[in-house]
Amino acid sequence: MARVAHVVADTGAFLSAAPLQDIAQNLYTVPEVLAEIRDRPTRRRLAALPCQLHLRRPRPDLLRLVTDFSKKTGDYPSLSAADLQVLALTCQLQAETDGPGSLRWEPQEKVRLSSTPRHPEAPLHLAGFHLPTKPSPEKSTVPAESDEFSSFLYWRAPLPSIEEELQELVWLVPYAEEEEDEESDDEGWITPSNLKQVQQDTGHCDTTPVGVQVGCVTTDFAMQNVLLQMGLHVLAVNGMLIRQARSYILRCHGCFKTTSDMTKVFCPHCGNKTLKKVAVSVSDDGSLHMHFSRNPKVLNPRGLRYPLPAPKGGKHANNPHLVEDQPFPQQRLSRKARQKTNVFDPDYIAGVSPFAENDIYSRAANLQIRDAALGAGRRRLNPNAVTKKFVRRR
Known part of the structure; x- marks a missing residue:
């Protein structure tokens, strides 16, 4: 090379x-x-x-x-x-x-988007929307006059005769089976020997x-x-x-807008959580071609069946993320918890002192929420661990 x-x-x-x-x-x-x-x-x-x-x-x-x-x-x-x-x-x-x-x-040329003739999510027969169609030339609905069907009140096309077609199929089936036996087993499969030829035929060979x-x-x-x-x-x-270059973009199946920022979770145009990844191929002239999936499971309706839980307030609320600018609690440590990590304290020994306070009674400690240095976020407890159940005795 x-x-x-x-x-x-x-x-x-x-x-x-x-x-x-x-x-x-x-x-x-x-x-x-x-x-x-x-x-x-x-x-x-x-x-x-x-x-x-x-x-x-x-x-x-x-x-x-x-x-x-x-x-x-x-x-x-x-x-x-x-x-x-x-x-x-x-x-x-x-x-x-x-x-x-x-x-x-x-x-x-300006970047243009071209796709299949019809989007898989394209709506049909929407209430309140009129989609005009091109006028088609009028076809004559009057049947041709025939002496054979002139006595009927309603004209009907004659039934096709399939006896001759069946006879032809009976004669053709044995010959087709013999031809299939003569064909090679590797025909139609992509193997290492014919990979280069297949790529050249399809035009995808570099x-x-x-x-x-x-x-x-x-x-x-x-x-x-x-x-x-x-x-x-x-x-x-x-x-x-x-x-030819190929990449992926995010396309909203609600407003049909696209964005190249793959870090987006919500659509920057309509604000809904309806972004799906779509394959895009870039040709030599810079035109983008979107390739849609025919799999209906791409638009997964999971999470749309049951109602959302009521939002809760407080410092340790675990509400679902519904919009992009949704405020979330900062889950900052309490003043008592920050005292043991005061680096300006003259008695600070980098957290290895045996006399440092250990907060085990606050709600943040029970939820096992720590600061960023110790690993932020809520840690999942062991479901098999034995826990004490405080039951009030009468």
């Missing part, structure tokens, strides 16, 4: 243990990418990298242009500071190799980067979308050239 002259690697390329020495002749990255790598196995592979890794920073003007371009494509909220640095460095290497005229600073001078190895779909729309080359972790 032909190696690319200049390759910029993202964090995902190092985390996925990609054979970068077989992909690139010159490997580049930014210092922010190395700061994101924290796990020990990846750092060991990075220290023993069999090729030289060049650290470069992009120019500030290119960084600003890449940021503006990502805002036009709608991928800016999904990109981090390190991602923008990698994109700007790729643009800088492309400009140094082929000149600044090879870059595209304006999307050729191509070898022939004649590519600058490329970027990344697993981030937002970065791939920006690179493809800027006219840059995107390389997979195996060194193949990516022609």
Whole structure:
């Protein structure tokens, strides 16, 4: 496989243990990418990298242009500071190799959403809504005159004769069985031997980067979308050239709005908890195609059968999260509980003193709620533990 002259690697390329020495002749990255790598196995592979890794920073003007371009494509909220640095460095290497005229600073076509002809959740026959249809040409309902049916009061089409069709099927079935026996058992199955051919027939096979001078190895779909729309080359972790990027967005099945912020729980447009993840493929021209699931269980009605419990007040209330801006109690520690962790106390011994107070009688202690340093949240008690039951005796 032909190696690319200049390759910029993202964090995902190092985390996925990609054979970068077989992909690139010159490997580049930014210092922010190395700061994101924290796990020990990846750092060991990075220290023993069999090729030289060049650290470069992009120019500030290119960084600003890449940021503006990502805002036009709608991928800016999904990109981090390190991602923008990698994109700007790729643009800088492309400009140094082929000149600044090879870059595209304006999307050729606006991002358009295209989907199946009819949404699975599209409502039909809504009360109070009139959906006009296109007028169809009037068809003649008067049957053709025939002497055979002129005596009937109501005209009826003649019943089809199926005797001839059955006779043909009887003759064709033995021949079909003989042909099926002659076919190979592997026909119709995808095997390792015909995988490449199937990918080429369906158009999903990545191509070898022939004649590519600058490329970027990344697993981030937002970065791939920006690179493809800027006219840059995107390389997979195996060194193949990516022609089509695919990612996921959140789509509200209540108002049919979409958002690329995957951390959202409630719809930013209607405010309901009706966001579902939808697969999206990005083509070469930057157009998005949403792929809907035909599985009806995607819209799970769980939790809609029984009424919600009445909301409770207080410091330790456990109310369900219904809206995005719902206020929740902070569950701060009491003053007595904070006294034992007073670091400005001259007698403070970092919490190892045997004479420190241990709160076991308050409601927070009974619910086993601790501060963030000790693990915030309510801990689930052991249901099999033996507990005392205080029963009032008469």
